[in-house]
Amino acid sequence: KVLILDFGSQYTQLIARRVRELNIYCEIHPFNKIPSDSDSFKAVVLSGSPNSVRGEEVLHPDLSNIRGKKPMLAVCYGAQYLAHFSGGEVAESNTREYGRANLGFVKEDEAFFENISEGSQVWMSHSDTIKKLPTGGTLLASTADVENAAYKIEGEDTYAIQFHPEVYHTTDGKQLLENFLVRIARLNQDWTPNAFVDETVDVLKAQLGNDKVVLGLSGGVDSSVAAMLLHKAIGENLYCIFVNNGLLRKNEFTDVLKQYEGMGLNVKGVDASARFLEALAGKSDPEEKRKTIGAMFIEVFDDEAHLIKDVKWLAQGTIYPDVIESVSATGGPSATIKSHHNVGGLPDFMKLKVVEPLKALFKDEVRRVGASMNMDKGLLGRHPFPGPGLAIRILGDLTPEKVRILQEVDAVFINNLRSWNLYDKVWQAGAILLPVNSVGVMGDERTYEKCVALRAVESTDGMTADWVNLPYEFLQKTSNEIINKVKGVNRVVYDISSKPPATIEWE
């Protein structure tokens, strides 16, 4: 496996994704927390950073146990770091070094530049520049503005590049990573979804033995794939609970429950809609709604978990982005592993031992693992859906009638996206029930009814998002269908705000 030392660059996760795309396993660790089992890593990548090696907050780890002993690829800040502290020189750059540039080779390096041709486009993003290479450094490539764009250290498998191989604008970036990892570091490209499934099932079997495990299914991709892996490992000892909070999409509870049963899962559907809606009655503040739903979920789940005798483990569908500790710009590890346990007064099921079979995977890898277990494409391709469900898409307070209206509107929108083959082109879509009535006319009647907003966004991780340019004909047809079919709605609008400054959800 590969160790990626994170100096806080916004691109660090992208490095990990590219490495994984090469079917090589890697882990990200903060620069100041080098794992004690560093021998198990066959190669090291140093990431970029928002910091400067000349600044006040220099991120300065001791690499003496690694440098020269293992193949190392230093990217951007990493390259400057190696230069600055090993006999070279880094200074503020006086030309613009941001954006596209083209590589000019200075010295042949067959392995490092294999299948990459002169003039290949690379992406630069830095404000300092390397003025002088470190001791033992040999220049490999330059661009028009950056003389020291790539170098190696003689006598070591240490390579450094000023550009970012992990971003798509670096046309041969993946090839370069492959050259370094496969040709120079001699890693095997054997980390595939099938291999992951086999290995994980073996580990789970050994770890869980005959113990009973409880897992909360949400209908989403992560919990479903986690359940399938555990099912393969321990079969009937996996007890799945699927809670209907009354805020799911139309027919979702029954449809998904059937689907889970079809997959052979030992699943219990718990319809707690009434409990949730009762607890939410009269609450209109978004955070209060979220808290109420979170607390109620724990209550319901805890009750159910108690019905299972001698359960020892709680399984969760936590994925890698939830786990990665990122480094703050000031150099201290911000150490924010997202906590699932930050609720006041730990309920009993939180005292169970936790098993998280997906915690090394990115979202797209979870989907690939699911596909390799022949899971349903529709289930694996589902849009993200928030835990509080329709509650945060009904602005203001909730009533059963409002939930019904929004379920109908949402169903028309989502079904049309499917029938127009747009569903898979959109990252997330849904409808929002606005707390306004507006005047309309239907037949000879004046109406004074609800307005709904439709929202469809493109995104990769939900952190940023853009509204989708859906065809006018689609919007026209969907709007007509909603107003004609859903009683209580006489106006449809389309949300054309991006995130930031808006968010995906309205609450």
Ligand code: XMP
């Ligand atoms: P925002 O609205 O913050 O949403 O742009 C980003 C992504 O997160 C989802 N989301 C939630 N998911 N509980 C969840 O499980 C929540 O309270 C919650 N709020 C937002 C949202 O659907 C989008 O995918």
